[in-house]
Amino acid sequence: DGGITQSPKYLFRKEGQNVTLSCEQNLNHDAMYWYRQDPGQGLRLIYYSQIVNDFQKGDIAEGYSVSREKKESFPLTVTSAQKNPTAFYLCASSIQGPTGELFFGEGSRLTVL
Amino acid sequence: DAKTTQPTSMDCAEGRAANLPCNHSTISGNEYVYWYRQIHSQGPQYIIHGLKNNETNEMASLIITEDRKSSTLILPHATLRDTAVYYCIVSPSSNDYKLSFGAGTTVTVRA
Numbered sequence: 001d002g003g004i005t006q007s008p009k010y011l012f013r014k015e016g017q018n019v020t021l022s023c024e025q026n027l028n029h030d031a032m033y034w035y036r037q038d039p040g041q042g043l044r045l046i047y048y049s050q051i052v053n054d055f056q057k058g059d060i061a062e063g064y065s066v067s068r069e070k071k072e073s074f075p076l077t078v079t080s081a082q083k084n085p086t087a088f089y090l091c092a093s094s095i096q097g098p099t100g101e102l103f104f105g106e107g108s109r110l111t112v113l
Numbered sequence: 114d115a116k117t118t119q120p121t122s123m124d125c126a127e128g129r130a131a132n133l134p135c136n137h138s139t140i141s142g143n144e145y146v147y148w149y150r151q152i153h154s155q156g157p158q159y160i161i162h163g164l165k166n167n168e169t170n171e172m173a174s175l176i177i178t179e180d181r182k183s184s185t186l187i188l189p190h191a192t193l194r195d196t197a198v199y200y201c202i203v204s205p206s207s208n209d210y211k212l213s214f215g216a217g218t219t220v221t222v223r224a
Contacts, residue, residue: 031210
């Protein structure tokens, strides 16, 4: 089945450690996105990518990094520079960018101990 | 900045229609209104979108006012499984990918 796969679903890390969240899609979509969601809050855009080998900062990019070496993959690294990394992270993709329907993964919940 | 305004929460009786309002008074002529919903701890799910005309699909109906400054999502026969957070968003122009989601409306369907 076509869709977006995020892994791991749950992740625990110690302070000072970098962690990479995986996002893979087999929908042949050009655009991919990473969002962060805190309890009771909406989704905030971290990074987005319109095409392979290109990505742009969203509203809260500090402390995060991404790469887009393949069309299907858009991994997110949460670095030790991110002050409050505990959150629910959502990856999405779309065929036409912001004017098209967004397809979301099931999310990755990161907890910093 | 959020481009839409939604009530924080609302309750609905099972089997009745749920009408979810959204204000988007600064919408531009080429911007679409999209609705998504998010069931607890899952990824958001697309519901419906529209530009000017009213739209209907198997999940819901979208009513957009003539001046396009507000819209209403209608769930015709709400079920307990419709309990979720509903997001109304305005899509930016084709050159602006910064699609933001506000806090949405928490809809609770009660038996």
